[in-house]
Amino acid sequence: DAGVTQSPTHLIKTRGQQVTLRCSPKSGHDTVSWYQQALGQGPQFIFQYYEEEERQRGNFPDRFSGHQFPNYSSELNVNALLLGDSALYLCASSFDGLAKNIQYFGAGTRLSVL
């Protein structure tokens, strides 16, 4: 049983560019959340997608946007990249039913903005 998979593993971009990160949830999961983890910090909630809609958003600017596809996979898009966007981006999946609190994380995408 594959867990949460994210791609790419690492990414290097330049200020002002745009980036797309991808996530495939754990089998049987229908909900995807995205988190940003800066070096030495805990993950910070960006947003969550369920039924192809964003249903909760954290304190992140509109430059951060996402999408969920009918197969439950998800993308995170960041526009106009800033140096401060350099971080590990984590995807977490869960099932919106019993035990909906349990979120399983992928290994993340390490984004470096130069």
Add this chain to the structure above:
Amino acid sequence: QQQVKQSPQSLIVQKGGISIINCAYENTAFDYFPWYQQFPGKGPALLIAIRPDVSEKKEGRFTISFNKSAKQFSLHIMDSQPGDSATYFCAAKRSGGSNYKLTFGKGTLLTVNP
């Protein structure tokens, strides 16, 4: 505003010793408190979780103690092993409504010396 405060920032324990990590929260609406373990290059993995209706939960060598009146909870790792060396995050979540995000502490880097 940091809703979940975690201490210590780092911890060094000898093999066989007890590792204790503490967290304090501010939002009394939180009702789910998980602990995650993260190894370098990996995403956080759920270790153990507790709800406020119990004061303690034990799974193998890992125990969560919960003090609702003090708004504090802690992770105890008994018989600590070098393989336990990792970063540990406490988190909290509020159920109900449109609340789906996990709020994380800043993490504790645990080193268990052989």
